[in-house]
Amino acid sequence: MPVPATRNRRQELRALFAWPRVIDRTRAVIRSAATTFVVLTFTLWLMPGVRSTDVIDTMGLVVLVAAVGAVLRPLLLAGVVALGGWGAMLLGVVAQVIVMAVALELDPSKRLSGWPTVGVAALLAVVCAAILDWMFDSGTEDTFVKEARRLMRGIRRRQARQAGGRLVTLRRPQAGTEPGLLMIQLDGVSEPVLRWAVRAGNLPTIGRWLRAGTHVMRGWHTGLPSTTPASQAGILHGASRQIPGFRWFEKETGRLMVSNRPRDAAMIEPRLSDGRGLLRDGGVSIGNAFSGDAAISLLTVSHAALPGRSARGWAAFMASPFGFTRALVLGVGEVITELHQARLQRRRNLQPRVSRSGAFLALRPASMLLRDVNVSLIAEQMARGAPAVYCDLVDYDEVAHHAGPARPESMRQLESLDRMLGVLERLAPEAARRYRIVILSDHGQSQGATFRQRHGETLEQVVERFSQPDQAEAPAAPAETEATQDPDFPSSPVAPLLVVSSGNLALIYLTRFPERLGRDRIDHEYPQLIAGLAGHPGVGLVIVDDNGPVAVGAAGRHRLADGTVEGVDPLLPYGPHARADLLRHQQAAHIGDLVLISSVDPVTDEVAAFEELVGSHGGLGGWQTEAMLVHPAEWQITHGDLEGPDAVHRQLVEWLDRLGLRTQTPVEDELEAGGHLAVEQFTQATREHDGAAARLSSSRDR
Template identity: 75%
Template sequence: MAVAPHEPSPAPTTRDVRAEVRALLSWRRIVKRTRAVLRSAVVTFVVLTATLWLMPGVASADLVDTLGLVLLVAGVGAVVRPLLLVGIVALGGWGAMLLGVVAQITVIVVALELDPAERISGLPSLVFAAIMAVVFAAIIDWMLDSGSDDTFVREAKRLMRGVRRRQARQAGGSFLSLHRPRPGTEPGLLLLQFDGLSEPVLRWAIRAGNLPTLGHWLRSGSHTMVGWHTGMPATTPASQAGILHGASRQIPGFRWFEKDTGKLMVTSRPRDAAVIEPRLSDGRGLLRDGGVSIGNAFSGDAVVSLLTVSRAALPGRSARGWAAFMASPYGFTRALVLGVGEVFTELHQARLQRRRNLQPRVSRSGKFLALRPASMLLRDVNISLIAEQMARGAPVVYCDLVDYDEVAHHAGPARPESMRQLESLDRMLGVLERLAPEAARRYHIVVLSDHGQSQGATFRQRYGETLKNLVERLSAAESNALDTPAEEEAAPTAPLLVASSGNLSLLYLTRYPHRLSRAEIDDAYPKLVPGLVAHPGIGLVVVRDEDGPVALGTSGRHRLRDGHVEGVDPLLPYGPQARTDLLRHQESAHVGDLVLISSVDPVTEEVAAFEELVGSHGGLGGWQTDAVLVHPARWPVGRPELDGPDAVHRQLVEWLDMLGLRTQPVEADEAGSSTPRLSRAHDG
């Protein structure tokens, strides 16, 4: 069912015009605007007073002169900022980021240069004073809002109204539509991915009352929450390959080795993601019908892709949401200043973990210190981009919000620091609700996750060596012959290569062009498989035998094809779906010669990640395969159990079809697809 085309708006009557004029001149609107102007003036006055007082060599801080400077800043901003915004739109991408910071500083520099009192002279001093003023303004605005999102919402609404006015002008709209476009009535869909959030964590946070927006949706009955099983690998690239394209089998892990090309693929690298996407796409992706991809690994065949890894580029000239965020005093500069505060918060939280001897824990220094402010900045950028697409009337938007996942990796999935990030994402849902009246469509919101996370001390912390070191000992290889790092540019040449994703690891014998059997591996490295099976940190070793793939444990083995078990079933600690998950994973492209899963504690369900992450995902054990889907309660769920991301893809496509946002029926899509799909017997 296709969306009906827009019909031309009826000409406004005299009564409509009078009603609109009365609304524009209402006391509530006048008071609201007056308060905004007064607040801006007070903040500017305080900021300039503090800046001038702190500047060395400033002889006077006269009250009248400072008030005059406040007016000068307002006047310069009114003239200069729109010009800079035009430049930012023209530059796009990195230019927008650079000019966005320069825009705020330029307004202050020009105002200080024109200051009749001439209290600051010389370009270096002017720039330094401007930077101080911008920082003070960001801090004061945040304090006045008490950490709320009121200012952000006001700026986003201004952006959305501007976008819709431009659309109305291009369509030859009436006075009313030019001044205040009316909210849309056609349906639209916002798909918001809370990266790394497990269903048990979300359910607990809602019961605790920590997520007021999602909690209200569920308690009021407007939405319902269901869990879905990710299968293996429980990673963002695999899940998004399934959710966006229905082709999760193309992704065996977060990183893997391809024997036919001799390349180590890492899905976070744009050049690798760009190579992978054509393998996923058959032109019938989730977002093909005018959809927008924001912040994802793959595009889902979207018409517009913003900050999408496989389309490696920052938003260009057409993304005014990007430009407006960069140019706004409440956008990039504010996020940058508050991001510095996040670094100090992270240092304090890490110190508390050390002082309390909280276990398990990992180091939270190094690049993670940069990830905290970066994820906060990315969240605000993403919401601005979503707001712009809502104003444009995009039929469906899919956005990945990574805040929680990044912090949970290093702090732990249920630790207070991670819960703070989840609460901030819940606030963003409230922001989008408040922006809905400015949208060109009546948007429904679906919240889902791509996987969960499992906690535990790492393999190296428990056993004093990395998996790489263990494989090295068992294979008697040279110390530098293993485990090419994910960041290395050259093609790996090691005889054995370990590619890990959380507590999942793929082991490749790189000198052989095909996937090896157990007999061939034993012939090359007789001690390797027995040594791995006997190690207490490894719960499962999956290898091809004469009867197909078999899962080996310390006290037993499980043939995956027919379920035959000898000794103690090694799959018992991993849940009832482990056999299906492992068997499906064995059919993935470029799967390792050996597949390793760490041991899992039967009491705490903690895993031993092969990476240095206290919260991990990729394999089996714990909550990492327990994803979540929150959707409008009245929408039908065609499959009682959503097993695998490909099943979630089909469910979302059915909802798009129900809303009239799919140009071709679901049945026709499935019949005409050229990309191999999982059978219903295997994927639910």
């Protein structure tokens, strides 16, 4: 039977005047008024030429600020939502300043005159308020949670009204009962680092889940290359072999690809996507390299756009006094903290270390801002009832690259990510679904002094040195070398020998040749190159095609196809997975003519990155290939030891299917994929047959 209108109104009144709600609102009002009073008093005291006034005048100004905010903030938020994207960011930056400036301009006591003065005072007041709020909430995320809850409840009420439901507007919407899955990627966190941090008691949220038995943690092996784009190509699309490194060269087009460049990521995604990605059935991609065939992609590199008008969480974060303004102030604090931490490393002569200035100073606050935005966007999608969400949080990875994967600065970032997981847990009762949480990483990191620091020259300089002809007798290039080059191969401004590095993995391309060359051809072109690189103390492995892939070291070689070893096995320092990792990598698209892995210290597991990073990943050695997975304890691992990101993809798809969140079962997906592959193979065979027939016919005509 329908609820009578009188009873409905009584429920609304009870909800409105319930003691917990009244107390919460009273506390919020008192805190807001106190903060505004302190900030305005301090701001007016700082402003030159401002007439002093009594406390009553300042209290009146506090009331005026509250009134102006009550009128303008909804209008500003509506404007932010309407603009979307960059417009939301730009208006969000000034929204709080506008509220404060209008209030100061309307101040009856007229202590400030002229818009420039008023604007400066308003900006100062907003910054001081953000600092003060941070001091109140130091060590907690209470204010952030309150703002997110308010956003989520508003979204759910609007959805109920649009659906024609009768939802009591003054009461919290009931928690959803349908299942959902949040997949949160902690970028670059290795399983040993996470396990150590949990045992140390530094990660209270994850630690509580594990100790209570609701979740279990296990490691998984990423293989080669151990980079975010390759891992996400596997996890999100099941297609990791399309990506040979963080960067690579494509001989077919003469193009250098950089996977975190939006233009290149947009070109890569169609190669990965077959329409059956991890997020295809209404899922949401947030902050990832690729979309996983998601229905909604927010801050995803391959889509290269800021969230649009439909992403209310983006707009609300930008316009909220506890959103962008807070993140901006804290970002400045992160820069100061970074300068201090870098100075401490120099004073203590901490080794290994790299420079932490330049672009990295901007990366630290940017990654923190991105983290808060991502969590706001996750909260919005939880309120909307997205069936599956996959989000990449990059804070730890960015800091660990320059500070080291186990250094205090990096662990501090990991602790902040654990707090964000606690925020999502606290927001779960407001969600439109009953979400389960899976935490995983895409790779780990390995520490070590860089190749240049150890050997006084870069890998590019070493390659150039070993590619020089013998000065005593410099042979001219043989005629057959030129004859074998494809006249239609696109000319490229790149060097004849191109070195492309990803951590301690390097791909070397002979760019004048359209095909991948074997050892005989490379030795013919550059007789000293392979032997010189293999004998260099900073190079542990040189992989080359020599009637099959062969790993060449300083004192031996390992034929990867059958495991035959001559001399000292060069794979020994790289662990039991090395042979399988290298074999799998040799099947990747656009692999280099030569593949190099830097040497690894057998005692410390330190590697020598070919880039200037003290914490690196991309190749083999150390913890960079040891990723982690934290999942509900009752969910079983059915795909063995999870070798490679494609296996993680299959496992996540199976869990989504068990939750009823896939329109096709994994078996049906595999059958469909097999059918598509058969069609592609048949089409390719038909083209080759038609081409051969055409060439035969042309030959007969001649």
